[in-house]
Amino acid sequence: DTEVTQTPKHLVMGMTNKKSLKCEQHMGHRAMYWYKQKAKKPPELMFVYSYEKLSINESVPSRFSPECPNSSLLNLHLHALQPEDSALYLCASSQQIDYEQFFGPGTRLTVL
Amino acid sequence: GNSVTQMEGPVTLSEEAFLTINCTYTATGYPSLFWYVQYPGEGLQLLLKATKADDKGSNKGFEATYRKETTSFHLEKGSVQVSDSAVYFCALRLALSNTGNQFYFGTGTSLTVIP
Numbered sequence: 001d002t003e004v005t006q007t008p009k010h011l012v013m014g015m016t017n018k019k020s021l022k023c024e025q026h027m028g029h030r031a032m033y034w035y036k037q038k039a040k041k042p043p044e045l046m047f048v049y050s051y052e053k054l055s056i057n058e059s060v061p062s063r064f065s066p067e068c069p070n071s072s073l074l075n076l077h078l079h080a081l082q083p084e085d086s087a088l089y090l091c092a093s094s095q096q097i098d099y100e101q102f103f104g105p106g107t108r109l110t111v112l
Numbered sequence: 113g114n115s116v117t118q119m120e121g122p123v124t125l126s127e128e129a130f131l132t133i134n135c136t137y138t139a140t141g142y143p144s145l146f147w148y149v150q151y152p153g154e155g156l157q158l159l160l161k162a163t164k165a166d167d168k169g170s171n172k173g174f175e176a177t178y179r180k181e182t183t184s185f186h187l188e189k190g191s192v193q194v195s196d197s198a199v200y201f202c203a204l205r206l207a208l209s210n211t212g213n214q215f216y217f218g219t220g221t222s223l224t225v226i227p
Binding site for chain 2: 090
């Protein structure tokens with residue numbers, strides 16, 4: 001298995017909803033990442049986990065809450081989002097934190 | 113600071129035309145360089161990479177050479193196809209002593225190939 005999977009593919013939520021994005025990889029990678037990508041822009045790094053510990057938090061608002069329950073899974077919990085949070089959320093993984101990253105297909109999030 | 117600069121798009125080419133997408137970088141230290149491709153509605157896929165000066169990365173007919181003297185990593189393909197239509201991102205990776213590694217992406221260049 002050489003891919004990163006993300007669910008759901010699309011998500012529409014209201015500003016008062018609580019939802020979660022999920023990411024999974026079975027390549028034995030020990031580093032996992034969340035990126036946010038707005039239309040026609042490059043991905044922006046949000047969080048990095050290394051060996052299930054949060055390694056980098058790029059000053060992301062607390063309405064985004066990451067969780068790494070085990071080495072194969074990465075979640076992003078969403079609460080009280082704003083319309084400007086609408087974007088493509090990309091998950092990536094790498095063998096370790098200094099290695100090349102493999103990206104998932106992304107979750108297209110729309111906040112109404 | 114560390115950054116990647118890509119040529120502005122969009123780029124429109126006819127099938128079988130020669131492609132160049134310019135990428136230059138600024139980095140403290142010795143970065144690894146990457147090209148990623150993003151097809152419509154999808155995530156990023158690694159296209160090719162080079163980890164040290166004068167390395168050439170190649171994949172699917174695309175090539176890029178890591179030029180330290182000009183701090184460049186231009187993407188080239190001799191004959192593009194309609195299926196190459198996508199957004200191409202140049203990126204660099206630096207190993208940082210305190211936070212592991214950091215990726216810096218360029219702004220992306222949209223390529224459309226017309227039959």
